[in-house]
Amino acid sequence: MKELPLTITPEALKATQQIMQSKDIPAKYGLRIGIRGKGCAGSQEFLLGFDTPSVQDQTFQYEGLPIYIDRAHLMYVIGLELAYETDEEGNQGFAFNNPK
Template identity: 45%
Template sequence: MLNTPPVRISAIAKQEIIDTLTSNKIPEIYGLRVGIKGGGCSAQFLLGFDLPTENDQIFVIDSIKVIIDKRHLMYVIGTEVDFEETEEGAGFTVIK
């Protein structure tokens, strides 16, 4: 069992997540899924709202329910979910 959360959520990302959950009326049974897609050098971080399965571990980080597939846990430990606004647009980022 981890004593510290496996991922961090920046203050701006936390507010954007709460706003998204509220404005889209996403049910409380959903959580923020953090994981990886692909493998090797081409692996990309995965971020989205999802329902937990029996393969997942659930964490509550800064009042946000975070869902991580147990097989992805070792790859996402130490990452930070952030939200950036640039000239190209705005969106969530995952920083390792």
């Protein structure tokens, strides 16, 4: 199994597992990480979802969680951190951070 190209915080892992359990997502599904196009500043919009693997995917395992990333998207996620954060107003959600 290949090394995961990004870091997943413990909070993000826990939130992912809780979502999968509360939404009754089947065990054959894993976390899909991808990108969609480019924004007006040339940056990518990162996507998260639950899916089964496709032939274009690179498959990873992290703490028992299958993670699927399209091979064409790998270069865009290398070095990123997937976090689950709370903002000043108490809103919670996933965030892709670039620690560089």
